[in-house]
Amino acid sequence: MHRILIPLAAFVLASPALALAQDKPTAENIMAIQDALVWTGDYQGPLDGGLGASTLTALKAFQARENSPGKGRILSADVKKLAELSGAAKKEAGWSLAIDGKNNVVLWLPRALLTAESDASGGRGFASGDGKIALSVFTSPDALNALHAKAKTGERIVDEALDKQRSIVIGAERDKEFFGFATLAKSGTKGFRLAYPASEAPRLRPMAYAIANGFVADPGAPIAKKTVRNVPSFIGAFRFDATERPYAYGSIDVEERTVTIAGPDFVANLTAGDPPPPPDAKPQKRKRRPERDEPFVPQLTIYSEGKHLFEVSDPAWLTHFSDIRIVELDKGNASPEVMLTSFTDGAHCCTLLTIFSAQSDGSWTRIDGGSFDGSPDFPQDLNGDGVFELVNTDNAFLTAFGCYECSYAPDEIRRLDGNRLVDVSADAAFQNRHRAKLGEMWNRGWEDGAIGSEGFLAGFVATAQRTGDGDAAWAFVDANHVPPKKATEAPFAERLKVFLSGRNY
Known part of the structure; x- marks a missing residue:
């Protein structure tokens, strides 16, 4: 038997890897930091494990806002604050796993925001209670092509490849913005479309990146093993982070x-x-x-x-x-x-x-x-x-x-x-x-x-x-x-x- 004593007074939704980050972090540590920066609204991009220009810019923006002396160096105090803020944001969003068995897709969603659900003909759909925010899973390249075409006729904000297998497109049409994500899976192209009011873009666009970073298609297929680095196991994980029990012990x-x-x-x-x-x-x-x-x-x-x-x-x-x-x-x-x-x-x-x-x-x-x-x-x-x-x-x-x-x-x-x-x-x-x-x-x-x-x-x-x-x-x-x-x-x-x-x- 392995005896593990876990303090139960409170828990923080965060990455276990994030808690281990140091001044010279590993690729996994950096991925955890990128994930946290998505939730603080400072980073919009893939979890690639590299301290590239966009990651450093996001880190410096976070440090400046928190009055940290890091200036691009990852300090232990920054890691602790990132865990605290990103964990609170995940908890408030109800960040949890969702399964689309029909399309063989697993993804992490803000279930406190997307409270309504529908089993559409193409798979599962999720929406806010008022219907203004909606997410649907697609399993055809035609759906992705339609998003690209729609972005061209409206206002194309982002249209880029995250890596050799994943791409995103963000476009605006009238008072709405949509975020499209696609990945190459064993059974073909799969992805999701998230639509929301344009006024909500500052809050929801980073969350859309978070959904994309945790999206897994055909998880049991060999191709999934090749892309495991792009979908780290800590996505959405929580850890207990307390020093006291709320009872006598x-x-x-x-x-x-x-x-x-x-x-x-x-x-x-x-x-x-x-x-x-x-x-x-x-x-x-x-x-x-x-x-x-x-x-x-x-x-x-x-x-x-x-x-x-x-x-x-x-x-x-x-x-x-x-x-x-x-x-x-x-x-x-x-x-x-x-x-x-x-x-x-x-x-x-x-x-x-x-x-x-x-x-x-x-x-x-x-x-x-x-x-x-x-x-x-x-x-x-x-x-x-x-x-x-x-x-x-x-x-x-x-x-x-x-x-x-x-x-x-x-x-x-x-x-x-x-x-x-x-x-x-x-x-x-x-x-x-x-x-x-x-x-x-x-x-x-x-x-x-x-x-x-x-x-x-x-x-x-x-x-x-x-x-x-x-x-x-x-x-x-x-x-x-x-x-x-x-x-x-x-x-x-x-x-x-x-x-x-x-x-x-």
Whole structure:
């Protein structure tokens, strides 16, 4: 098991590569900086990883506005500010993954802006609520030629090739501007057209470049691998960028063997207790000092105003590391809950979760949260109602359609209801969380070259079912599935449908 502790107080939508940029950045760092400069409105161009004239001009404009002394040199303070501003812009725009399975296209869109959707004859269409901003995907060179012709009759603003395979055309007609993008794919020319009021051009033209930079056609085809540098895996990715948790937290291990944290009306202490002796062990006259790497059994004690409320320990919690949280999981009682997790040994296992909840008569009830793979990404207040949900990957997907490392699992979201944990993953209130997960999954699959694998597609379709993109994802499967070398009893789509049905997807 790989133990990863992620601060949960806040997150910033940004590029992981951006956080690593230095005075002498790599090509990937520069691509991340270019992506951020698009979102600050300073750069309009491709992510080519080079510090060319347009990139330097954009960087200097940003630095001048922010009173940075960089003057074209990439300073760590600039990187931090770029991450902050571009991340906030992506979050406000609802920047998330969209799937056009019919045309076998994946693209990133500002879903907070393009809230309406239509399945046009040529594929999926997206528009603002008032219809003034509209995006459509095209799969014919005729559509691109029509845009070029339209630009010639109106006001042609930009008509250029980004590289050997991609080109853009920007034109204006009366009070509207349109942005056309096309790329050479295995099945032919594919692209999109974005139309918007000319008055909105300063805001939407940079966003159109951002859409173009994340546009992927025929992702499972060999040509996509040749153009991977033009579509970096971090497009639209988010990272956690916080130093504090929004709740009381403490941990113990083989060296730090006790911790105390305070809730609103009680104190919780977690101490490393002795492991249970082997069945045939001889009794010892005096207690020996624990070995440095010896596992222990956590012992939880809760006090209120100096009064001992209860104490509990369980040999099943035997561990080398355990942590404790005081967090509001259910407002149906007077006090927040106490969460205890312990980590067992093993390559892919396990986290044991136990919750203690105060009852109206002053007693505390123990709720077993089960065991699951890896380190939990919880708790999080996903919908801002003051009650925290427990978020973890759905372990049923691990090894179900491929090896452990080949598996891509969707999020499982649970909420405490009385004295039981309820799966609320399908609740519409958490759709944005699943959209973020879909983007994370795509980035990892794209980087790993796993887009056509069954392990990727299973999790991808399941997550898309949660975001409302299920039909498009199934069409994506038809276009990109790569059958495994080992023959299976039934086609992948049939096996996946049965599996998802049994898991309430």
